[in-house]
Amino acid sequence: MHDTIDSAIKEFILRQKMFFVATAPLAAEGRVNLSPKGLDSLRVLGPRTVAYADLVGSGVETIAHLKENGRIVLMFCAFDGAPKIVRLHGRGESVEPGHADFEPLRREMPDLPGLRSIIRVECDRISDSCGFGVPLYEFIGDRSQLTAYAEKKGPEGLRQYQLDHNAESLDGLPGVELAKP
Numbered sequence: 001m002h003d004t005i006d007s008a009i010k011e012f013i014l015r016q017k018m019f020f021v022a023t024a025p026l027a028a029e030g031r032v033n034l035s036p037k038g039l040d041s042l043r044v045l046g047p048r049t050v051a052y053a054d055l056v057g058s059g060v061e062t063i064a065h066l067k068e069n070g071r072i073v074l075m076f077c078a079f080d081g082a083p084k085i086v087r088l089h090g091r092g093e094s095v096e097p098g099h100a101d102f103e104p105l106r107r108e109m110p111d112l113p114g115l116r117s118i119i120r121v122e123c124d125r126i127s128d129s130c131g132f133g134v135p136l137y138e139f140i141g142d143r144s145q146l147t148a149y150a151e152k153k154g155p156e157g158l159r160q161y162q163l164d165h166n167a168e169s170l171d172g173l174p175g176v177e178l179a180k181p
Contacts, residue, residue, distance in 0.1 A: 002126040004047035009086055009126065013044060013076050017139045020075045021052075021119070023065035023092075030171045033061035039142055040110045048123045050074065050088060051095075051105055055146060056114040056158050056166070060176060063094040063117060064169035072121055080138065083131035090123040096177050114150025114158055116166070116176055 002009060017038060024032040041053040066072060072092035078084045094117040095101050105118045150158060166175045
């Protein structure tokens with residue numbers, strides 16, 4: 001357990017090429033969501049605060065779950081070098097365009113096409129573990145399909161996609177704000 005995201009944890013987190021985000025609705029029959037994240041999308045904003053760029057995608061589970069209950073965990077695994085896992089448990093929020101904090105946070109993020117929100121997490125539990133069971137992988141490069149898709153769609157195409165596909169979660173929870181009638 002760690003009190004803060006100290007310099008060693010911060011360096012470890014920022015070295016990872018991929019991390020995982022998990023959320024769940026309150027309903028027992030609701031679906032737990034686990035999403036891999038990549039690209040240069042995460043920033044450490046403070047000793048207990050992280051944020052990542054959330055790009056338009058086929059689902060909106062993380063946003064919907066955070067709006068309902070705020071529970072989130074981010075997990076970082078070392079796929080090369082010394083074995084290690086870091087988990088950041090906390091309360092998250094989806095900071096979407098129109099939110100007072102969106103523009104200041106956007107300036108902290110990389111310029112990625114298709115940005116629909118910034119997920120900000122206030123960590124209440126910071127822990128690491130051995131990672132002995134995590135396999136070794138070689139990073140070859142980022143995939144270009146997601147950003148190329150967003151560039152091809154353009155702002156209006158992305159907006160329409162969100163209206164059609166990001167209005168609510170698989171369990172019917174509210175999704176992105178722009179998708180609300």
